[in-house]
Amino acid sequence: MHEVSLIYEVLVHVEQASRQEGMDKVTTIKLTIGNQMMVMPEALQFAFDTLRKEPAAEAELKWEIVEGNDFYIDYIEGEEASD
Template sequence: MHELSIATAIVEQAEEIARTDGADGVSSVTVRVGELAGVVPDALHFAFEVAREGTALSGASLVVEQVPALAWCGGCAEEFAVGMPPFFWCPACDRPSRELRSGRELEITGVEPVPAPT
């Protein structure tokens, strides 16, 4: 399950971001995961729960924003969903696409620190 190595990297990077920002802990991490990134969101959630134990993210939640795979057809200037399994053939003009616009993302987009005690 490669999601465990991905989750471990997310935890490590989120800890570094929190330290840099002077936070003691993290309450949530938001990641964008493309449809073609080869990551199963449910497996990533499970792996994150394992990877966060004993870290500054021990109580953190993982928010996964799924990004659809979209291609661009230069021939007719149409953007279209490629689906799963991916099919890079333009449904509007019946020609192959050479440009994938989204769907391979795997990135941290937000790290929410634990609120400071008042």
């Protein structure tokens, strides 16, 4: 089940990016996934639900399946930390 390792890496990058952008909370993570990556969306969602933590603890995971071998974070939405 490589979905777990994929989501783990996504969450590491999301945490780093959210910190760099001053986000206190991540609300949406959108992935682009190539159909040749053999990713099972249900397993991906399960791994996300199991591994997510702050700042993405309540984030919604979205994805788009495209032709090819792509797998990348399309965008991250969130809320900036209030001072």
